[in-house]
Amino acid sequence: xxxxxxxxxxxxxxxxxxxxxxxxxxxxxxxxxxxxxxxxxxxxxxxxxxxxxxxxxxxxxxxxxxxxxxxxxxxxxxxxxxxxxxxxxxxxxxxxxxxxxxxxxxxxxxxxxxxxxxxxxxxxxxxxxxxxxxxxxxxxxxxxxxxxxxxxxxxxxxxxxxxxxxxxxxxxxxxxxxxxxxxxxxxxxxxxxxxxxxxxxxxxxxxxxxxxxxxxxxxxxxxxxxxxxxxxxxxxxxxxxxxxxxxxxxxxxxxxxxxxxxxxxxxxxxxxxxxxxxxxxxxxxxxxxxxxxxxxxxxxxxxxxxxxxxxxxxxxxxxxxxxxxxxxxxxxxxxxxxxxxxxxxxxxxxxxxxxxxxxxxxxxxxxxxxxxxxxxxxxxxxxxxxxxxxxxxxxxxxxxxxxxxxxxxxxxxxxxxxxxxxxxxxxxxxxxxxxxxxxxxxx
Amino acid sequence: xxxxxxxxxxxxxxxxxxxxxxxxxxxxxxxxxxxxxxxxxxxxxxxxxxxxxxxxxxxxxxxxxxxxxxxxxxxxxxxxxxxxxxxxxxxxxxxxxxxxxxxxxxxxxxxxxxxxxxxxxxxxxxxxxxxxxxxxxxxxxxxxxxxxxxxxxxxxxxxxxxxxxxxxxxxxxxxxxxxxxxxxxxxxxxxxxxxxxxxxxxxxxxxxxxxxxxxxxxxxxxxxxxxxxxxxxxxxxxxxxxxxxxxxxxxxxxxxxxxxxxxxxxxxxxxxxxxxxxxxxxxxxxxxxxxxxxxxxxxxxxxxxxxxxxxxxxx
Numbered sequence: 144x145x146x147x148x149x150x151x152x153x154x155x156x157x158x159x160x161x162x163x164x165x166x167x168x169x170x171x172x173x174x175x176x177x178x179x180x181x182x183x184x185x186x187x188x189x190x191x192x193x194x195x196x197x198x199x200x201x202x203x204x205x206x207x208x209x210x211x212x213x214x215x216x217x218x219x220x221x222x223x224x225x226x227x228x229x230x231x232x233x234x235x236x237x238x239x240x241x242x243x244x245x246x247x248x249x250x251x252x253x254x255x256x257x258x259x260x261x262x263x264x265x266x267x268x269x270x271x272x273x274x275x276x277x278x279x280x281x282x283x284x285x286x287x288x289x290x291x292x293x294x295x296x297x298x299x300x301x302x303x304x305x306x307x308x309x310x311x312x313x314x315x316x317x318x319x320x321x322x323x324x325x326x327x328x329x330x331x332x333x334x335x336x337x338x339x340x341x342x343x344x345x346x347x348x349x350x351x352x353x354x355x356x357x358x359x360x361x362x363x364x365x366x367x368x369x370x371x372x373x374x375x376x377x378x379x380x381x382x383x384x385x386x387x388x389x390x391x392x393x394x395x396x397x398x399x400x401x402x403x404x405x406x407x408x409x410x411x412x413x414x415x416x417x418x419x420x421x422x423x424x425x426x427x428x429x430x431x432x433x434x435x436x437x438x439x440x441x442x443x444x445x446x447x448x449x450x451x452x453x454x455x456x457x458x459x460x461x462x463x464x465x466x467x468x469x470x471x472x473x474x475x476x477x478x479x480x481x482x483x484x485x486x487x488x489x490x491x492x493x494x495x496x497x498x499x500x501x502x503x504x505x506x507x508x509x510x511x512x513x514x515x516x517x518x519x520x521x522x523x524x525x526x527x528x529x530x531x532x533x534x535x536x537x538x539x540x541x542x543x544x545x546x547x548x549x550x551x552x553x554x555x556x557x558x559x560x561x562x563x564x565x566x567x568x569x570x571x572x573x574x575x576x577x578x579x580x581x582x583x584x585x586x
Numbered sequence: 587x588x589x590x591x592x593x594x595x596x597x598x599x600x601x602x603x604x605x606x607x608x609x610x611x612x613x614x615x616x617x618x619x620x621x622x623x624x625x626x627x628x629x630x631x632x633x634x635x636x637x638x639x640x641x642x643x644x645x646x647x648x649x650x651x652x653x654x655x656x657x658x659x660x661x662x663x664x665x666x667x668x669x670x671x672x673x674x675x676x677x678x679x680x681x682x683x684x685x686x687x688x689x690x691x692x693x694x695x696x697x698x699x700x701x702x703x704x705x706x707x708x709x710x711x712x713x714x715x716x717x718x719x720x721x722x723x724x725x726x727x728x729x730x731x732x733x734x735x736x737x738x739x740x741x742x743x744x745x746x747x748x749x750x751x752x753x754x755x756x757x758x759x760x761x762x763x764x765x766x767x768x769x770x771x772x773x774x775x776x777x778x779x780x781x782x783x784x785x786x787x788x789x790x791x792x793x794x795x796x797x798x799x800x801x802x803x804x805x806x807x808x809x810x811x812x813x814x815x816x817x818x819x820x821x822x823x824x825x826x827x828x829x830x831x832x833x834x835x836x837x838x839x840x841x842x843x844x845x846x847x848x849x850x851x852x853x854x855x856x857x858x859x860x861x862x863x864x865x866x867x868x869x870x871x872x873x874x875x876x877x878x879x880x881x882x883x884x885x886x887x888x889x890x891x892x893x894x895x896x897x898x899x900x901x
Contacts, residue, residue: 409760545867560850
């Protein structure tokens with residue numbers, strides 16, 4: 144009888160203990176919030192190593208891009224505890240820092256000897272710093288990204304097309320190095336019959352709802368000479384945003400939309416662009432570099448059929464590209480900040496970053512991207528490196544959302560709906576942005 | 587008899603419970619029963635309304651909780667009423683409301699009138715006609731987006747078949763002229779059955795003997811329609827117009843799914859502008875003022891309309 148009691152007591156203790164242990168493990172689980180896209184799947188894979196090493200479980204909250212900003216900015220603004228770690232968009236950094244949503248990481252970096260000098264400079268400025276160009280860090284560069292182009296190498300290399308193109312334009316059909324060349328190629332392919340199918344020149348960003356058309360138009364405008372403000376006088380925008388060069392850039396973007404995009408492509412962003420390219424509709428395709436690993440693997444358009452090129456030069460030889468990508472931050476409302484910081488420390492590790500790149504994420508660590516083997520590690524690696532060297536980003540001010548909404552409206556009204564002129568659109572944008580900064584007390 | 591039953595129930599009530607309840611008047615008991623509902627209504631309807639009115643006079647932004655909230659007086663209202671973009675959004679809304687109501691009323695009433703003929707299989711056809719209304723707006727928006735697709739959409743091919751225009755030129759959602767009509771078509775397709783149902787109820791409520799009397803007086807079918815059918819069904823039609831008007835004034839889902847307000851701002855109805863200001867630009871004070879203006883406009887118009895409806899009913 145005694146032994147039966149002992150056995151029962153032992154079993155009960157074991158069950159209680161195991162429940163307690165499992166509760167502890169459960170309590171340690173971290174939730175990481177990000178967008179639902181290919182790199183997120185790679186991160187899930189990568190994070191298994193973190194769980195193995197530390198015993199801390201990882202949960203993920205991924206939201207489609209169209210709702211990503213709405214969902215997570217709401218979460219941060221309401222001081223929600225859903226996310227312990229967040230990979231937030233680069234433009235959120237100002238608002239997240241000033242409103243206390245992110246934990247400042249300077250002391251942690253110092254303690255753990257994580258140096259921002261070890262990361263690609265543009266990604267540190269773009270994803271981590273607020274105010275910009277000051278050593279105040281709110282995120283660790285996590286996913287490098289930039290707008291670039293893919294093209295149908297197999298179509299470009301067809302002798303009959305090369306011959307016809309050379310006769311028509313006087314230069315060899317190849318990946319364009321200037322926007323003029325890009326437009327000529329797009330015109331050449333527009334409504335052309337290839338393998339019995341009508342194809343079109345290019346897929347570009349035209350989406351109205353979130354940030355699409357701004358990312359696309361800015362990607363072109365930078366190289367035409369657009370500047371956000373007077374470099375010597377912050378927030379002075381008149382004559383910079385709406386300069387003659389900027390007007391020419393916006394006119395070019397509209398001309399490209401009018402002449403050379405597939406029918407009905409008036410609300411096209413990352414997903415629609417990938418669809419257009421994968422379905423063999425377009426000869427060229429503007430998109431963030433994160434889409435490249437997936438396209439490279441695609442059976443129909445990937446492998447030898449696809450090529451990559453950096454955003455071309457503008458009329459004066461200037462060459463810039465729109466920065467994408469994000470940094471990883473610790474949410475200040477999280478109860479598990481210590482574990483979240485452990486994840487950041489682990490993620491900053493050289494070997495982890497190398498594996499991150501191999502799985503399809505874009506590492507921002509110098510030791511990975513400056514490795515002599517890096518350019519040949521993937522067919523798109525060189526284009527990615529070259530693109531990251533010429534990036535510019537949209538405003539990262541706390542008021543980035545209204546600033547973005549204003550540009551979305553002005554650009555879409557002109558480029559897609561054809562209302563007014565490019566000058567009207569940019570003058571209107573100066574007016575809107577001035578009002579926003581005045582409301583913020585910055586002017 | 588009723589008193590006796592009440593006495594019996596009172597006698598059957600256990601003494602401790604009876605002691606507890608004794609002393610509460612009928613009015614008190616009524617308040618006791620309705621107070622949970624009133625509290626809920628106050629918490630989720632009345633309080634937010636007054637809170638929004640308060641916010642509409644401030645510069646409050648929900649994404650900047652640490653910032654000092656300043657009282658702006660009527661500045662938000664002045665800015666909204668002087669904002670050309672807001673007026674354009676209101677015009678777009680008015681255009682959308684007018685055409686959807688007109689089409690839905692005309693088609694809905696016609697369908698109801700036909701269904702009321704009680705031909706063979708009318709029950710089956712009634713069910714078929716009601717199907718669009720039963721679908722989720724998200725589903726409707728998504729499949730119509732595919733139907734409108736110029737390269738693969740059936741709509742473009744149907745138009746091309748009838749008119750000879752190449753399907754890739756039928757860009758319903760990209761063309762500035764066509765995009766508002768694309769939304770009107772979808773809303774009409776989805777909600778005409780609803781108007782039809784209400785009209786059918788109206789038509790079925792007309793007593794048969796009135797038509798028999800008209801027959802005796804040798805009134806033509808046309809005369810019967812204008813003098814009996816339409817006047818007697820009018821309160822129902824007006825009710826349908828009221829419901830659809832209020833619904834379409836705040837239309838959001840279909841526009842958001844089909845065009846997102848584009849191309850440009852050609853389909854940006856007031857609710858889309860409001861959502862952008864409130865939850866994308868985070869101008870909470872400003873958007874509260876806009877919401878109050880919309881509320882007053884809808885409330886005022888609905889009141890005028892209900893008075894007209896009552897007059898028609900009293901005739």
